[in-house]
Amino acid sequence: MTEYVYLNGEYIESDKAVIPIRTHAFLYGTSVFEGIRAYYNADEDQMYAFRVKEHYQRLLASAKVMWMESPYTLDEYIQITKDLLKKNAYKTDAYIRPTLFKSSIKVGPTLTDNEDSFLIFTTPFGNYFGTDSGLKLCVSNWRRTSDNAIPPRAKVSGAYANSALIKTDAHEAGFDDAVVLSESGEVTEGSAMNIFLVINGVLTTTNTTNDILIGVTRNTVIELAHELGIPVKERSIDRTELYNADEIFCCGTGAQIVPVESVDHRIIGDGKTGEITRKIQNLYYDVVRGKSEKFKEWCLPVYD
Ligand SMILES: Cc1ncc(COP(=O)(O)O)c(C=O)c1O
Structure with missing residues (x-):
């Protein structure tokens, strides 16, 4: 056709x-x-x-x-x-x-x-990651471009040379993707997805001023967490907080909601999809297919 x-x-x-x-x-x-x-x-x-x-x-x-x-x-x-x-x-x-x-x-x-x-x-388009289990991530030795170099807040194609290096080197080292730190050493995001940690029941994600692309999926997850009564905190995140998080997932239009199994070979939680991740995932997949009346305004019907 x-x-x-x-x-x-x-x-x-x-x-x-x-x-x-x-x-x-x-x-x-x-x-x-x-x-x-x-x-x-x-x-x-x-x-x-x-x-x-x-x-x-x-x-x-x-x-x-x-x-x-x-x-x-x-x-x-x-x-x-x-x-x-x-x-x-x-x-x-x-x-x-x-x-x-x-x-x-x-x-x-x-x-x-x-x-x-x-x-x-x-x-x-199907799934972005060819794995059914959680992602194995590393912390990249590349840094995210900063707001005063090539602003990550703007989705500029040239900036994706940074994502390409991050993703390719993670792959070559045997990981699915990588978490990238800012020039000042704080967690920013993955090569093309945002990141959420569950710490003591609180869904924790980076600030919008931490050199990230402010994901539409990230904002969706925050709204869905409110709907599910899950507390959300936006703040700076240190690298070692990743290792001790109870759950981690990444999110993006391509990635959708994808659990993280390990970071730098440290298993996250018990290595399986956590309870909060699962709840967010389930609601997300209903919402995007127009199965939730409450969030149907986010879904643009294509066929008349
Ligand atoms: C660098 C980067 N961060 C985050 C995201 C997630 O953004 P969104 O949820 O709007 O797709 C993307 C998506 O392409 C991205 O390229």
């Missing part, structure tokens, strides 16, 4: 979508993007795109940091996304990748006097 993408204001066949090799974003990593999931609910024969509005709000915030002028409004982005998904007519879970990029053909890194273009592609 033909798969469509959206580029330069048009829905076109995926293999016909090309950009020139001197495009600024390709030369300098000057694009901002989002990763959004859409979940297929077979009982309803409906596709629900999850928290699309919040993702595009973050895209616009990233664009502002990068001197980009958005060609569309928030509502237009949402409509384009819905229309593209409808055209691609998946009956399976999917991933949506909108990208706003510096599209002038020019050499030199300056962001101003440089055009902005927009594209979206979508693809069928």
Whole structure:
């Protein structure tokens, strides 16, 4: 079946979508993007795109940091996304990748006097991690870029060289992923996911000012914890708190809610999915498929 993408204001066949090799974003990593999931609910024969509005709000915030002028409004982005998904007519879970990029053909890194273009592609998508058990993490010997270098708060493609090094070196050392520390030595997040620890019954996560991408899933988890009556604390986290946490899980659009089995070979809790992690996971997977009336406003139905 033909798969469509959206580029330069048009829905076109995926293999016909090309950009020139001197495009600024390709030369300098000057694009901002989002990763959004859409979940297929077979009982309803409906596709629900999850928290699309919040993702595009973050895209616009990233664009502002990068001197980009958005060609569309928030509502237009949402409509384009819905229309593209409808055209691609998946009956399976999917991933949506909108990208706003510096599209002038020019050499030199300056962001101003440089055009902005927009594209979206979508693809069928299953689990991000190929493991059913918990993740084996290490603490990376790379550091997260700081807010005064390449701000992690903005989802800038060039910054993913940092994630690529973190993830690849963790893999090569036999781990599934890594926890990254900030320049000042505090826990930030994984290569492409946020992190939660359960410490004495309190769901604990990093501050939004600890050099993290402020995840849509992170914010969702906090709201679901409130719904479940689980106390939440946002604060700085030290490396060794990881080793002694009762439970740890990571979360992100790609990762979803994934338990952590060990960090630096120290088993977390009893090494199995903890009770609080399980509760959050169960509610999350119901919510994203539009099975919770209370949180249905987060789910954008694609098919009329
Ligand atoms: C560096 C980084 N942190 C955290 C996240 C999780 O963000 P979200 O929950 O919005 O997908 C991502 C997701 O792509 C990421 O790349």
